[in-house]
Amino acid sequence: MNRRKHPIKLGLLILALSLTSAMQADDLFNNNASNLKSGTLLKDRPTYSPVTEQRLTKPEARNWLMYRGTYDSQGYSPLDQINAKNVHQLKPSWTFSTGMREAHQAPPVVNDGYMFVTTPHNHLLALDARNGELLWRYERELPEDQVQMHPTNRGVALHGDYVYMATADAYLVALNARTGKVEWEQEVEDYASGYYMTMAPLAASGKIMVGVSGGEFGIRGFIAAFDAKTGKPAWKTYTIPAPGEPGSESWPGDTWKTGGVPVWITGSYDPASKTTYWGTGNGGPWMGDARPGDNLYATSVIALDVDSGKLRGHHQYHWNDSWDWDEVSAPLLLDFQRNGKTVKGLVHPGRNGYLWFLERGKEKINFVDAKPYVKQDVFKSIDPVTGRPEYNLERKPATGKVTTFCPSSWGGKDWPPAAFNPQTRLLYIPANDNVCGKLKGQEAEYREGQLYLGAALEEFEVVLHEDAKDYIGELQAWNVDTAEKAWSVKFKSHNWGPILATAGDLVFAGGTNDRYFRAYNARSGKLLWQQRTNSGVIGVPVSYEIDGVQYIAVQSGYGVDAEREQALLNLSKGTTTYVPQGGVIWVFALEKENNQ
Amino acid sequence: MKTKARNCPTESSAANPGCPCRANAPTHRGRRRALKLGLLGAAWSPLTVFAARKPGKMRPQAGDHLVFAYGERQGEIISPGDLTLNAKPIEAYPKQLASNVIRDRSRLNALLLVRLDPQTLPPTMDKYAANGLVAYSAVCTHTGCTVEGWDPATQQMSCPCHGSQYAAGNAAKVLMGPAPKPLAMLPLSINSGELTVAGAFSRKVGFKVNKY
Ligand code: FES
Numbered sequence: 001m002n003r004r005k006h007p008i009k010l011g012l013l014i015l016a017l018s019l020t021s022a023m024q025a026d027d028l029f030n031n032n033a034s035n036l037k038s039g040t041l042l043k044d045r046p047t048y049s050p051v052t053e054q055r056l057t058k059p060e061a062r063n064w065l066m067y068r069g070t071y072d073s074q075g076y077s078p079l080d081q082i083n084a085k086n087v088h089q090l091k092p093s094w095t096f097s098t099g100m101r102e103a104h105q106a107p108p109v110v111n112d113g114y115m116f117v118t119t120p121h122n123h124l125l126a127l128d129a130r131n132g133e134l135l136w137r138y139e140r141e142l143p144e145d146q147v148q149m150h151p152t153n154r155g156v157a158l159h160g161d162y163v164y165m166a167t168a169d170a171y172l173v174a175l176n177a178r179t180g181k182v183e184w185e186q187e188v189e190d191y192a193s194g195y196y197m198t199m200a201p202l203a204a205s206g207k208i209m210v211g212v213s214g215g216e217f218g219i220r221g222f223i224a225a226f227d228a229k230t231g232k233p234a235w236k237t238y239t240i241p242a243p244g245e246p247g248s249e250s251w252p253g254d255t256w257k258t259g260g261v262p263v264w265i266t267g268s269y270d271p272a273s274k275t276t277y278w279g280t281g282n283g284g285p286w287m288g289d290a291r292p293g294d295n296l297y298a299t300s301v302i303a304l305d306v307d308s309g310k311l312r313g314h315h316q317y318h319w320n321d322s323w324d325w326d327e328v329s330a331p332l333l334l335d336f337q338r339n340g341k342t343v344k345g346l347v348h349p350g351r352n353g354y355l356w357f358l359e360r361g362k363e364k365i366n367f368v369d370a371k372p373y374v375k376q377d378v379f380k381s382i383d384p385v386t387g388r389p390e391y392n393l394e395r396k397p398a399t400g401k402v403t404t405f406c407p408s409s410w411g412g413k414d415w416p417p418a419a420f421n422p423q424t425r426l427l428y429i430p431a432n433d434n435v436c437g438k439l440k441g442q443e444a445e446y447r448e449g450q451l452y453l454g455a456a457l458e459e460f461e462v463v464l465h466e467d468a469k470d471y472i473g474e475l476q477a478w479n480v481d482t483a484e485k486a487w488s489v490k491f492k493s494h495n496w497g498p499i500l501a502t503a504g505d506l507v508f509a510g511g512t513n514d515r516y517f518r519a520y521n522a523r524s525g526k527l528l529w530q531q532r533t534n535s536g537v538i539g540v541p542v543s544y545e546i547d548g549v550q551y552i553a554v555q556s557g558y559g560v561d562a563e564r565e566q567a568l569l570n571l572s573k574g575t576t577t578y579v580p581q582g583g584v585i586w587v588f589a590l591e592k593e594n595n596q
Numbered sequence: 597m598k599t600k601a602r603n604c605p606t607e608s609s610a611a612n613p614g615c616p617c618r619a620n621a622p623t624h625r626g627r628r629r630a631l632k633l634g635l636l637g638a639a640w641s642p643l644t645v646f647a648a649r650k651p652g653k654m655r656p657q658a659g660d661h662l663v664f665a666y667g668e669r670q671g672e673i674i675s676p677g678d679l680t681l682n683a684k685p686i687e688a689y690p691k692q693l694a695s696n697v698i699r700d701r702s703r704l705n706a707l708l709l710v711r712l713d714p715q716t717l718p719p720t721m722d723k724y725a726a727n728g729l730v731a732y733s734a735v736c737t738h739t740g741c742t743v744e745g746w747d748p749a750t751q752q753m754s755c756p757c758h759g760s761q762y763a764a765g766n767a768a769k770v771l772m773g774p775a776p777k778p779l780a781m782l783p784l785s786i787n788s789g790e791l792t793v794a795g796a797f798s799r800k801v802g803f804k805v806n807k808y
Contacts, residue, residue, distance in 0.1 A: 100805075102739075121805045144802050145703050148739035149757050447666060449703070450742055457756035458745040564758055567773065 036180050039126075039134030046113040046128065048178040051158040056203060057271045062545040064110045067155050067200040068417060069542065071269040072333035075419030076501045077543035081550035082590055083504030087519045087529045090588045093551060094132035098125065098583035104557025105415075105498070106155035106200065107540035108585060114177060115544075117555065118153040118200075119583055122167045126180060129553075130546050132587065136180030142169050146191050147449070149216060150560050154266070155200035155540070157208060159228040166197035166210045172226055174208070184231040188212065194219050194449045200266045205274065205306045207234050211263025215281045215326065218258035218452035223267070223278055225309060235309030239263060239280050239297050247296035255291040258446050260284025261298040265328040265415055268346075270360065274306045277333070277346060277360070281326035285444040285454025287399045288322035295320055299327045301346060301358070303365060315358055315365040317350050318389050322397040323378070323437065324409035324455075325351040331358065332420050332427070337481040338368060347480060349373060349418050349429045351411030355478060356387070369483060373476060374412035374433040375465060378405050399441040399454070404463050408437030410565055416511065417540060419499040424522050426477040426486055428499045428507050434468035435494065435569075437461075462568045472569075473512055475499075477525060487525040493577075494569060496562035500541035500552070508552055510537020513566055513579050517541075517554060517586065533586060536579045538562050549589050557583030652701035655801070656690035656782055660793040662709060662731070663691045663698055671698060676791050679711035679729060684746040685753065685764070686710075687734060690793055704801045706734035706742060707782060712751060712765050720767050724798065726784040729791065732768050733780040733801040736760055740803045743779065753779070776804075 049055075051065060059065045061078040068075045082090060098104065102120035108129075109116045115129035122140035127133065142148075148168055157164040163177040169191040174183045188210060189195035194217025202209040207225040215221065221239040226232065239261040241247040251259055260283050267278035280302060283295040300316040317327045331346035336357065346358040346365065353376035359366040367387030372379075378396065379389040397403040416430045438461040444454040473495025477486045497511020501522060510517040510533070517537045519529040539555030558579040570577055662674045665687040674688055685708035689700040699705045714728035724730060734742050736755040743762065745754030751764040752771060760773030768779035780801045783794035 142805070145740075147741050147757070148803075149741065151739050445666070451744065451756055453756065456745075457759075458747065458754050560758075563774070567759055 037137040037139065039136055042179060045135050045178060048114060048161060049112040050160050051111060051203075052160075053205070056159070063112060064107065064542040064544050065158055066109065066203070067107060067157075067266040067540070071204070071271060073268040073330050073417065074332055074334060074422070074501070075417055075499055075540075076421055076503075078503045079543050079545055079550045080502065080504040081545070082502065082506065082543075082552065084506055084521050084528060086590055087504070087506055089591045090519065090529050090531075090552070091591050092531065093587045093589040095587070096125070096127060096132045096134070096585040098123065098555075098557070098585065100557070100583050101559065101581045102557070103150070103152035103559030103562070104539050104555035104583035105152050106555060107542045108553040108555070108587075109156050109158060110542065110544040110553070111158055111177070113546055115553070116156045116158070116163050116177070117585055118155050118165055120151040120153060120559070121148075122153055122165060124156065124163070124165050124175065126163075126177070127585070129544060129551070132585070138175060138180050138182070140167055140173070142167070143191065146196070147194075147217075148196070150196075150198055150213065152198050152560050154198055157201035157203040159203040159208065162228065164201045164203065164208050166199055166201050168196050168198070170195040170197055170212065172201065172208060172210055172231065174231060186226055186231040186233070188224055189219075192449050193217075194452075197264070199264050202266050202269060202276065203228060204269045204271070204276065207306065209267065209276065211267075211278060213262045213264040215260035215262035215284050216451055216453055217449060218284060218446045219260060219262065220257055221261035221263055221281065223263050223304065223309070237304055237309040237311065239302065241296065250293040250296045252292055258284065258452060259291060259295065259298070261295070262326070263328060264326075265330060265417075268330040268333050269306065270333055273360075273362070275312055275360070276304050276306050277330055278302050278304065279328040279330050279348070281328050282321035282324055285452050286322060286324050286439070287397060287441040287454040288320035289398050289441070290444065290454055291320070293320060299325060299352075301327070301331050301348065301365060303360070312363055313361065313365040315367060315387065317348070317354070317356060318352050318379075322441070323352070323405060323439070325411050327351055329413070329415060329417060331356075332418065333360070334420055334422070334480065343368060345480075347420070347427060349413045349427070349431070351414060352376070352378070353407045353412035354379070354382075355429070355483070357480075357483060371483060372412075373429060373478070373485070374431055375406050376412070397439040397441050397455070399443055402438065402440045402459070404436055404438045406436035406465065407432065408435045408462055409439070409460075410435070410561060414496065414561060416496055416498040416538065419501040419507070420480070421501040421507075421522050423503065424505070425479055425481055426522065427480050428501055428509075429474075429476040429478065430495050430497050430499055430509060430511055431474040431476050432472055432494050433474055434465040434472050435565075436463040436465060438463050460568075462565070462572050464572055475507070475509060475520065475525065489520065489525045489527070494562070494565050496536070496538045496565075498538070498540040500543060502543055508541045508554070510539075510554065510556065512536070513577055515556070515579065517556065531586070531588070534580065534584045535582055536562060552588045553585065555583055555585050557581065650701065651692055651695050651697040652699055654699055655797060656699060656705060656707075656793045657692065658793055658795050660690035660692055660699070662688040662707065662791060662793070665689050665700065665706060674709060674791060675789065676727070676729060676786055679709060681711050681713065681728075682748050682751060683711065684748070685732070687742075688731070704733070704735055708732045708734045708743060708753065708779075710764055716765055718766055721781070724781040724783045726786045726791070726794070729784055729786070730764065731782040731784050731793075732762075732764070733782070733797060735779075735802050736775055737777040737779065737803050738773070738775040
């Protein structure tokens with residue numbers, strides 16, 4: 001017995017000594033030591049390339065510096081070492097278990113050898129992008145009395161020497177990218193009133209911008225900007241106008257105070273006009289008859305001046321939402337052809353099941369055209385000039401009524417981002433078809449920080465179209481110049497897979513409940529490669545290059561709405577499909593011998 | 597920079613010094629000050645802990661009464677006659693009569709009060725139920741939403757956020773959904789017609805982040 005104890009003691013002593021020296025070396029005590037799990041010694045970490053405005057505007061092909069890679073939100077990598085010819089040789093290069101459950105949706109953001117990944121409950125990992133070595137790990141202590149309606153986080157923003165994360169308790173945290181030290185943190189709103197954040201912040205023009213979640217908790221949505229260096233608040237623009245402001249007439253009485261309209265996906269940015277474009281969520285509570293009116297600027301795209309936050313224009317995709325069709329995905333900024341002219345466009349596959357083509361005018365957003373990309377039985381018609389839909393009122397949920405409508409509340413496409421390949425001219429949409437929704441509207445009573453829904457969630461059901469036996473999930477490709485569908489891959493499973501397009505003529509996506517991550521031919525949709533992973537892949541895939549090797553990286557970790565939809569599909573289909581949880585970062589490269 | 601006093605559960609920190617209390621995780625100036633105060637508190641712990649026990653935040657204590665959390669009768673004491681068999685649970689908070697304090701400063705004290713048929717309750721609930729009256733924590737063990745839904749036919753409580761279902765008649769056993777554990781039960785007693793709390797929660801309330 002005694003003999004055994006010694007090695008343990010010795011081991012502990014060594015551990016203690018090495019920890020002490022590691023901590024001294026890293027000076028961990030000067031800040032958030034309790035939140036920081038150091039992976040490697042500071043001296044062993046790569047040097048860090050500061051992220052300048054110039055680099056953000058034109059990121060190097062080898063890096064993935066923000067949520068969608070570039071400000072235009074195209075989700076496109078110009079790297080082509082991995083291509084349609086050799087992708088069958090793609091192999092896992094390294095993996096890293098995050099140790100967390102729930103939805104792993106963040107893209108691995110990469111800056112010259114540093115990879116930053118966020119997990120549910122706001123852990124932030126810095127890894128060596130070459131080999132998966134943990135450099136540091138920040139674990140936010142979240143208040144134990146908070147509600148997490150959506151336990152997920154969608155990634156970081158980079159600016160200068162800092163890395164930024166928006167948190168579930170509605171703080172914006174700036175950490176030193178190399179050391180993991182918290183440089184500042186700023187409360188964005190009070191989590192006790194139902195505010196929380198899941199999006200990757202947007203870094204532009206010396207500011208860090210975030211929007212807030214909480215549309216189901218009676219918040220008043222907004223986008224706020226903070227000085228990138230100091231965290232000092234710069235501006236705050238509400239998505240619901242206050243009485244007297246333009247658009248306020250679309251909210252009766254006091255409904256504007258608790259009308260929701262969250263913003264929970266990163267905006268796009270046009271550096272030429274210094275304009276940011278954000279998608280907004282639906283009004284709350286869910287039943288539109290609780291807030292009669294158009295409810296500006298709900299379910300819209302809004303254009304904000306990056307320096308002042310001033311509203312420069314908007315387009316409302318659909319008015320007086322009653323379906324929970326958040327239109328939070330930011331539109332992709334891309335030029336498309338129409339009637340022989342090039343349109344400086346905004347393209348948005350809507351949760352409402354329509355694919356929207358808009359024009360970004362100087363102080364205005366113009367409607368171009370729109371057409372359904374999944375079965376949609378709510379819109380009777382669309383005004384050809386304004387784009388305003390007319391509704392089939394039988395398909396509009398209301399208080400005290402049970403209504404079915406297609407697509408379901410999760411829409412033709414929920415948050416998972418679409419991607420665009422400028423070479424194929426194709427827009428790739430992670431779609432869901434043949435799943436309709438059933439909602440029972442009921443009155444909601446506002447209580448601070450509590451669910452303020454207006455629908456009986458016990459009776460929230462999915463209703464399957466007869467074609468659902470053939471497919472639900474889809475990967476669709478649309479030519480943006482002709483607004484025609486080029487091809488579609490169909491899945492029996494629902495699809496929650498964010499998309500990466502690459503110059504190697506490839507499209508990467510997971511999203512199905514069979515845990516596969518796949519590569520398709522960008523021109524034909526032909527399946528070229530697949531890898532079964534630990535869990536469902538609902539993370540945003542990225543590509544980067546180091547030392548001449550191109551990598552594809554993605555998180556696998558099922559949860560939140562994909563899981564909830566699976567549960568309802570199981571009920572409706574009588575299936576028992578189970579998708580395991582737990583997050584793993586996967587990084588792939590071509591097999592070594594083929595690299596050389 | 598704005599710093600905010602967080603809802604740090606002082607009483608549970610006292611009971612469990614390892615509790616991840618945010619005041620002990622200084623990340624900037626305000627927090628550092630909080631840390632210093634915390635260290636000071638640790639030095640004089642009996643006194644400080646006593647002072648820090650804000651009755652409005654403390655978990656329910658034996659002898660507390662229960663009051664309506666919302667609605668027209670908000671704040672009024674709930675008596676056994678207010679509860680109807682198999683009807684939707686009443687949302688309640690504990691109240692300490694002596695200090696006249698409702699313990700609603702922490703949402704972890706939110707309760708669901710329901711009347712079930714005592715004949716149908718399993719023996720595991722004997723310690724907690726009082727003549728068919730049962731109090732559960734209203735905070736879902738998945739990620740903390742208020743368990744609002746109710747099906748009178750099956751006596752299932754459901755969480756609106758991700759669909760977890762709990763069996764009210766069987767110690768809040770999880771029947772469906774992502775909730776990892778049953779809701780905590782709060783023992784009740786009825787003495788000369790007065791409904792009161794008889795002891796502590798059966799388990800820690802709220803949710804736990806699963807970590808490696
Ligand atoms: S918080 Fe209740 S089911 Fe998720």
